Amino acid sequence: MDGDRSGWRPCLLAGAVFAVCMAGTTLPTPLYGLYQDKFGFSELTITVVYAVYAFGVIGVLLLAGNVSDAVGRRPVLLAGLGFAAASAVCFLCADSVGWLYAGRLLSGLSAGLFTGAATVFVLELAPPGGSSRATFVATAVNMGGLGCGPLLAGLLAQYAVWPLYLPFAVHLALVAASATVLLRLPETVRDLRPLRTARPQPPSLPRQVRPVFGPSAIASFVGFALFGVFTSVSPSFLAQSLHVGNHAVSGLVVALAFFASTAGQLLVGRVGVGRSLPLGCAVLFLALALLAGALYRDLLSLVVASALVAGIGQGLSFRGALSAVAGASPADRRAAVISALFVVAYTGISVPVIGVGVLVGPMGLEGAGLVFIACMAVLVSAAGAYLLRRPVRIGD
Structure with missing residues (x-):
């Protein structure tokens, strides 16, 4: 060193x-x-x-x-x-x-x-x-x-x-x-080795992690999918439906979601991992409802509110998910398990967003957005209900 x-x-x-x-x-x-x-x-x-x-x-x-x-x-x-x-x-x-x-x-x-x-x-x-x-x-x-x-x-x-x-x-x-x-x-890193010694470590799920991983992965998927929508199509919605042509405003709306995520992650230390995951699911559901209202009523205030609430929900759920799966994983498999969670999260930030893009042609931006919201609401509700029945206690 x-x-x-x-x-x-x-x-x-x-x-x-x-x-x-x-x-x-x-x-x-x-x-x-x-x-x-x-x-x-x-x-x-x-x-x-x-x-x-x-x-x-x-x-x-x-x-x-x-x-x-x-x-x-x-x-x-x-x-x-x-x-x-x-x-x-x-x-x-x-x-x-x-x-x-x-x-x-x-x-x-x-x-x-x-x-x-x-x-x-x-x-x-x-x-x-x-x-x-x-x-x-x-x-x-x-x-x-x-x-x-x-x-x-x-x-x-x-x-x-x-x-x-x-x-x-x-x-x-x-x-x-x-x-x-x-x-x-x-x-x-004290013990430096040649690049050839760094072999790929594929994601894996030990048996004891699977009950925690499922709902954690779903909550992470929805949170990142919301971020994906905000960062890809929200500027178009602001310009086309709300006639907001100011690029600084578009950038600020997206930035608010990320800044709010930091606040949500900090809240995990106060509420605990076991409560942060179901609470994060509930907050994400609220964010989806606000976003639906913004699409239906064409209101900038609801877009801003949904960005803030989505950020808090994503922060709560994702940090809670990371803590839960890391705590449930054996030490020698932890990196592989966390990699699996990130793969699911980044799948959420890509596949649903492309789905919205496919639906925009036949349904318009608002219609595609409402279909996305309905699908994500089903997923996050199922994850939240599961977590209420089987609370995560690891790391709490």
Whole structure:
């Protein structure tokens, strides 16, 4: 191990690098309408462009989720920043929809590398006795970075020049600065090994985890699916149905959901894992009801309310789900089980979103949204009912 690890400075700097990477994954959100006008593609194309990101994340989680345990955190995170820079370059060069697909895929590869390695890096750089605060730092910078992406892009697109270029130029500069910071942080893996020793660790479910995993996975799926809808089609709904053409407002609505998720995750420490999962399901159901009202009545206030409530519900349910499945897993299988949960979550952020895009053509945006809401409401109600009958006690 090299460098100085005294105090909180290295931990916070690692968190800042984490936030920069995650901000890049949501940066295009308020810009999809501008790309739609420029290239003339459909709502289905928007949802597929968005979902390509999740396929990149899932691929990395399945094939390279444990690489940083062998080669070290810094090399993996530097590779993640490299993919983030390549993604920004794709968007800067975009003269066809193919560049958007490539940019989103590279962004997914970047996020996939960062999701596990950066979280562990932040925890390992914390000073002795600071694991609880470090967990909060990792949570806050992950969701906070995701929220800052659309907020930054929306503000620049609305109030600065070159709306389809400046956000990515700024992010490219931030990525370069992050690489400089990362190179000055200490490596935390003591026993470094060659890359060839890092074999893929496929997701798996030991028998004792399965009763907890089912409802946890369903709640995670619904929470991420809601985030997927907000970050892919909500700007189109705001523009087409509510006539909100301000890109900063579109970015803010999406950002609120991610910021509220951080608050929801913090609540888990107060209510406990056993209560946070069913409570998260109930809050997600409320968010779906608010979103249905927003679609039916075309009210911006309900869109904002549903974003805030969805974020809190997602934070409660997902952190509760992570704690529950980690607590139920044997130590030597924990990484594989958590990888399985993330695969389900990122499936939620992609497949239902594409389904909405498919339905927009024959049913319109509002009709497709209501079908999505009905399906998610059934899933989250079933998970909540199961959890009320068989409460999760692990980690409570």
